[in-house]
Amino acid sequence: MPNYKHNAVQMDEIINKTIKALDSGKKEIIEIAENSRKECSRLQEELATLKMQVAESLNEIENLEHGLKVSKKRLYDVNQNFQRHSQDDLAKAYQSADDLRVKLAVRREQESYLIKRRNDLEIRIRDSMKTLERADNLIGHVGIALEYLSSDLKGVGEQLSNLQQKQFLGLRIIEAQEDERKRVAREIHDGPAQSMSNAVIKAEICEKMMDINMTEAKIELQNLRKVMRDSLQEVRRIIYNLRPMALDDLGLLPTLERYVVSFKETTGINVTFKYRGIDETTKPVIALTVFRIVQEALNNVLKHSNSKTAGVILEKVDDKLNIIIFDNGVGFNPKSIKMTNSDLSGGFGLFSMKERVALLEGELSITSEEKKGTRLNIQIPLINEGEALGK
Known part of the structure; x- marks a missing residue:
């Protein structure tokens, strides 16, 4: 990303262009909604029509089925009392039962x-409703951004000399948020949503x-109970991945x-965890950062x-928290992994950790060689939570 020297006039021009772009985006989102x-x-x-067709089909x-039972009884009577019935009566009884059996098979199919089709439609409706809800939320968010840009940010060009860095950070935050939303949406769609659809089908089978x-x-x-239990476990896992509640209830070390x-x-990898001198009252913002790292x-x-x-080692030294994470794997050349704002793709996991550490004014270093494993050394100042949030 090249460097530009932005003066106040240029900054106002950029903000005006941003407002126009957001306004255009808002119109497109409204159209999508x-x-x-x-x-x-x-x-x-279409679903209402299908439900009527299903009800008619069931009737x-x-x-x-009732007609087939009657026809089978008729056929049984003819066979039992064949001396009182002609060959033509017997053929008609067989033909009637066979015709009903074929019709029943066709109707069941x-x-x-x-x-x-009905179940597919219900899934499509749920997906469309989610898209509509997201679009409505985005319209509100874009409206707030437009109002903010149109009022509070005009004429502040001189105060944004570090725009390039903040712009990059904003892009990273947006990208991380969108990746997380996609991951959660994918997990819900592939997990609980599929399980619930399966539960609906099984419930219909039970009813019949x-x-x-x-x-x-x-x-x-x-089987339905097992599906629901598995779905509940999957939902709990997704919630845990969003934010482990144990951090609030138990603290950093137990979590x-x-x-x-x-x-x-889960993985079969033997991980050792050691700690020394860690205060159980670690601030929530630091605890969450350490857990995510x-x-x-x-x-x-x-x-x-x-x-x-x-291995994972946590230790408190003076007013700093040291985190050491190591393995004895294949290793790599750290210089081949880009973790600067010149690259938005390479080494995202390491870049994510570096950003988290930087937000707490900490330091992260990597030691690794091919076939000799990797070691992460992280130092985080034990600042108070207000300072960590930039208050």
């Missing part, structure tokens, strides 16, 4: 297709089986211990190091 709203209405109308299947086979219905209910144990069980570092060990062992 309107299209999503129309799509939701169309899908809901027809019930009638066909049609019912299965209609139910599948109740009048046919109670034993099978109980089995389906047990890290639990995370390390879970990481070992350890989490990101161990994820890097899993993804890149091919190591079977790793």
